[in-house]
Amino acid sequence: FTTRTENGRHFLQIPGPSNVPDRVLRALDNPTMDHRGPDFGLLGKKVLEKLGPVFGTTQPVIIFPASGTGAWEAALVNTLSPGDTVLMCETGWFAHLWQELAGRLGLKPRLLETDWRRAADVPAIEAALRADKGHEIKAVCVVHNETSTGCTSRIDEVRRAMDAAGHPALLMVDTISSLGSVEFRHDAWGVDVTISGSQKGLMLPPGISFNAVSEKALRASETARLPRAYWDWKSMLASNATGYFPYTPATNMLYALDTALDLLMNEGLANVFARHERHAEATRRAVRAWGLEIQCEDPRHFSPVLTAVRVPEGHSANALRAAILERFDMSLGNGLGRLNDRVFRIGHLGALNDLSLLGTLGGVEMGLRVAGVPHDAGGVKAAMDLLSGNA
Numbered sequence: 001f002t003t004r005t006e007n008g009r010h011f012l013q014i015p016g017p018s019n020v021p022d023r024v025l026r027a028l029d030n031p032t033m034d035h036r037g038p039d040f041g042l043l044g045k046k047v048l049e050k051l052g053p054v055f056g057t058t059q060p061v062i063i064f065p066a067s068g069t070g071a072w073e074a075a076l077v078n079t080l081s082p083g084d085t086v087l088m089c090e091t092g093w094f095a096h097l098w099q100e101l102a103g104r105l106g107l108k109p110r111l112l113e114t115d116w117r118r119a120a121d122v123p124a125i126e127a128a129l130r131a132d133k134g135h136e137i138k139a140v141c142v143v144h145n146e147t148s149t150g151c152t153s154r155i156d157e158v159r160r161a162m163d164a165a166g167h168p169a170l171l172m173v174d175t176i177s178s179l180g181s182v183e184f185r186h187d188a189w190g191v192d193v194t195i196s197g198s199q200k201g202l203m204l205p206p207g208i209s210f211n212a213v214s215e216k217a218l219r220a221s222e223t224a225r226l227p228r229a230y231w232d233w234k235s236m237l238a239s240n241a242t243g244y245f246p247y248t249p250a251t252n253m254l255y256a257l258d259t260a261l262d263l264l265m266n267e268g269l270a271n272v273f274a275r276h277e278r279h280a281e282a283t284r285r286a287v288r289a290w291g292l293e294i295q296c297e298d299p300r301h302f303s304p305v306l307t308a309v310r311v312p313e314g315h316s317a318n319a320l321r322a323a324i325l326e327r328f329d330m331s332l333g334n335g336l337g338r339l340n341d342r343v344f345r346i347g348h349l350g351a352l353n354d355l356s357l358l359g360t361l362g363g364v365e366m367g368l369r370v371a372g373v374p375h376d377a378g379g380v381k382a383a384m385d386l387l388s389g390n391a
């Protein structure tokens with residue numbers, strides 16, 4: 001391993017998988033139980049119920065033993081039919097991957113592109129829906145927090161645009177890197193399928209993912225014709241009614257999920273979201289003080305979860321990240337797709353406090369110096385001024 005653990009903790013500051021709190025790690029460590037035995041149903045029911053408030057829903061939430069990509073596929077195959085048109089907002093690399101997956105399933109993605117420096121273009125969504133008089137578009141797919149760019153889309157505004165256009169398409173939202181870090185309201189925003197994953201705001205290791213499902217999505221699943229077996233909601237919901245699963249669930253991850261949900265609820269979701277906003281603002285102040293550019297150009301779309309930072313022309317973000325890993329034992333997110341080597345991404349999500357953030361920013365500031373990336377000093381100070389209340 002290149003990461004070291006013997007002299008203090010490795011700093012895992014990629015935008016997910018995020019750091020797993022010790023209490024959650026200890027919960028994982030419980031003995032594996034019989035997933036068909038009498039106790040398991042109690043655990044299953046408990047976690048399924050506790051998930052609702054995090055998604056902002058009283059409707060079913062389904063847990064898959066899969067990474068987020070599996071939950072993307074589940075959302076599409078349960079609700080759509082071969083050849084259906086899906087309107088996809090290409091906000092960055094993850095939106096691009098979701099669109100590719102939709103194409104491979106036999107759907108017809110219609111793209112609304114951005115320059116990857118802002119979130120989903122809500123007026124363009126409304127215009128596309130208004131122009132679709134024959135209601136060919138069956139779903140609008142938006143990535144809430146685009147992890148490749150650090151731009152967060154306004155799902156409430158997307159909903160209003162869909163209503164204004166009077167269009168019946170389903171609304172599907174990827175909250176893989178926002179859930180548990182950024183306010184999200186599945187019911188209030190009229191989202192039909194919310195897709196999420198364990199390894200970011202929920203502070204769990206990778207391995208389980210989610211679909212929160214509206215009544216309208218459930219109705220659509222009755223007539224949807226894309227082939228589905230493993231991802232089928234129907235058999236899942238039938239088993240979940242008693243707290244069980246149709247196949248072996250990720251038993252120990254459910255112990256961990258139970259504990260992670262307690263941590264979020266004990267802190268209070270509003271406090272969790274405010275903490276993320278504050279750390280994001282401190283990070284942006286540091287980046288500006290360094291004289292570097294934030295990838296997200298629209299302040300309304302700044303992500304509370306991560307900040308993607310552009311390196312000056314002629315410099316390599318990958319070389320910078322490698323230097324920071326080598327010298328300071330910290331992992332930062334790489335640039336994805338067209339942003340490869342152009343940006344590095346600072347994750348400030350999940351289990352994070354002020355001093356961990358300052359350590360992170362200190363590592364970046366020293367790394368800029370070590371790697372010879374031109375910058376001004378004072379980023380850490382700018383963040384400290386905010387965090388200590390002296391800004």
Ligand code: PLP
Nearest residue numbers: 067068069094145147176177197
């Ligand atoms: N969507 C977003 C916004 C993501 O950040 C990620 C992973 O980072 C994915 C989808 C893909 O999820 P996974 O890698 O868990 O399959």
